Amino acid sequence: MDILQTSILQPFVNRLTSRSILNDDERSALLRLPGQLKLVASHVDFVRPGEEIDHACFVVEGLVGRFGQNADGVRQITCLHIPGDMADLPSVVSPKSGWGLVSLTRTKVLRVPHAALRSIAAKHSGVAEAFWRDCVADGSIFSQWVVNVGRRDSLARLAHLFCEMAIRCEQAGVGDRNSFPLPITQSDLGDATGITSIHVNRTLKELRTRSIVNMRGGVVAVSDWERLVATGAFDAAYLLLDGPSPRISAAA
Structure with a gap:
């Protein structure tokens, strides 16, 4: 069931505002994003490479690894995601996942619909800019890895x-x-x-x-x-x- 996760999403707003300026309306809109909480056991691939998804995964608790793998299933973790990270924000504009996400511990994620993220970005240019900048930071981290x-x-x-x-x-x-x-x-x-x-x-x-x-x-x-x-x-x-x-x- 979709729920409003104001307190849960505050760390995401904090992450965005560490790099971007958001006004009160934009912050409030982010805190009202709908989502579905999902508990994931340790070492479960909850997004698989090549999977078509309709939501982005916000890490509420636990530790998540983004990974790629070869034809033999040998994998390389390419980023670690901690609470407060929207682990696959780029999937909003590219829903067919080019990577996988695995829970490295018992993990709680909030699955936020792509449609809601696209809608808030369309209504609030500052949010769209913050999403863009967050993806740039994500790419910068990947390059260093x-x-x-x-x-x-x-x-x-x-x-x-x-x-x-x-x-x-x-x-x-x-x-x-x-x-x-x-x-x-x-x-x-x-x-x-x-x-x-x-x-x-x-x-x-x-x-x-x-x-x-x-x-x-x-x-x-x-x-x-x-x-x-x-x-x-x-x-x-x-x-x-x-x-x-x-x-x-x-x-x-």
């Missing part, structure tokens, strides 16, 4: 991933750069960084031995943020979190 897998060694890959998730969790208010939740298995970390789970284990041990990071019980504790940043050659600019950009559309 390609660099991470293709051009960094295993230690730098994990360090860079931890830096990104620390900043994103801090921005979303679910942790900070000293400690943040990352309830992910070593196998899934391997799929996210392009290394084996055995190598992930060794690399985590190396980061712990160097007193940089300790990961235990689904929580990443950062012992030395500056060394973590240096190890991952991390520059947060690609996250596009310098504050809301001026509106292109007519002033509200």
